[in-house]
Amino acid sequence: MEPTTRDSACFEAGIKFGALYHQFAGTPVNPESAASLETAIEESIENQPFCESVEVEILTDKLADAIDHGYTELTGKFMEVEIVVEQEGTKVVTKMEMEDGYPMMKIESVTK
Template identity: 40%
Template sequence: MDREKAASDRFACTERERCIFETGIKLATIYHQYVGTPFNLKSVSSLEEAISRSIEVQPYVVSAKVTIDRSVIPEDVDEYSYLSLTGDMIDAVVKVSMGSTKVTAEMRYDSELRYPLMYVSKIE
């Protein structure tokens, strides 16, 4: 069975539209899967890496880079010094390629909107 053909046959859209759709799924996964994850200064790099790698194993992903705003992490640490990840802490760039289409999408906190905005930043 050709799983790619079977999947493609289910989409009533162009390759370009599907590539944009797939990119949106990846950003939504970052937000909805990981918001609420506890972390601290010692674990923030590992969390960034885990999120990035978990997105990169998904279909069509070329690269995923997630960074977490370290300015909100307390430096005076004790047993109770940790945070739960929120959308406004996440900065993500995901690149997806499907056929001849390449899409870059990003998630960044937009202070004017006061919202962690997900958007398409480039289509090739």
């Protein structure tokens, strides 16, 4: 069976989340550098094929609480992310949020 456009668009969204998380997890960050890191992440992932938009919010209040020596490392607990992929008229909206202490990446909607 051939993959559908829907299948491919969902796969593309997963690829983008994998790249985002594993490329940027561990990056040194503090509340003052959070905005520039958000922009860097968004612009980096938006370069990939079929990526319509990326919105990254680094949760600076949680970040500030975790800092004990000037910075901390970026992890999923400090980010909320939305990635929108559009491929051949199929739009996939995905999000990453913490769920039971783990950064869960999930499909919010698929529309044609």
